Amino acid sequence: MMNHYETVFITTPVLSDTQMKETVEKFKGIIANFGAELVHEENWGLKKLAYPIQKKSTGFYYLIEFKSNGDLINKLETEYRRDERIIRFLTFKMDKFAVEYSVKKRSKKETKAEE
Numbered sequence: 001m002m003n004h005y006e007t008v009f010i011t012t013p014v015l016s017d018t019q020m021k022e023t024v025e026k027f028k029g030i031i032a033n034f035g036a037e038l039v040h041e042e043n044w045g046l047k048k049l050a051y052p053i054q055k056k057s058t059g060f061y062y063l064i065e066f067k068s069n070g071d072l073i074n075k076l077e078t079e080y081r082r083d084e085r086i087i088r089f090l091t092f093k094m095d096k097f098a099v100e101y102s103v104k105k106r107s108k109k110e111t112k113a114e115e
Contacts, residue, residue, distance in 0.1 A: 002037070002067040004099050007091040009080060010059035013046060020060055023085050028064065030079055036068035040106060053087045065094075065102060 011023055024043075031038060044061035053059070073091055080089040094102065 002069060004039070004065070004067055004094040005073065005091055006063065006065045006094055006098075006102070007076065007089065008061060008063045009089040010049070010053075010061050010087050011085045012054070012087055013056055013058045013060060015060065015085060019085070023083070024062055026083070027076070027079070030076055031064065031066050031068070031072065034068060034072040034075065036066045036072055038064065038066050040065040040102070056087065059087055 007027075009027065011020060015023065024041075028038065028041070040063075042063045044063060046058055047061050048058050049056070077089065077091060080086045
């Protein structure tokens with residue numbers, strides 16, 4: 001049974017565009033290598049943090065939505081902890097209402113982009 005998950009991670013703001021892309025590709029690769037299905041991704045860009053983390057007040061936010069079995073989550077979060085570029089992360093299992101909301105939100109964005 002595949003569950004629906006959403007993971008958001010924040011990288012240190014000192015990364016170059018290339019380093020940020022490499023970080024994103026690394027974690028997308030981990031997800032894909034586990035046989036998970038990538039559903040959606042969003043680059044939220046550089047944002048101010050609610051409170052300083054590791055003496056930094058901003059960070060690059062990135063969201064990945066995917067379908068997978070639960071085994072992947074421990075592996076993914078271990079990799080986040082090992083990567084010094086990641087300053088925070090959160091992964092959660094989406095229930096059917098969260099999935100529906102996410103689909104609606106995306107379709108609204110796509111409609112606006114087409115206009």
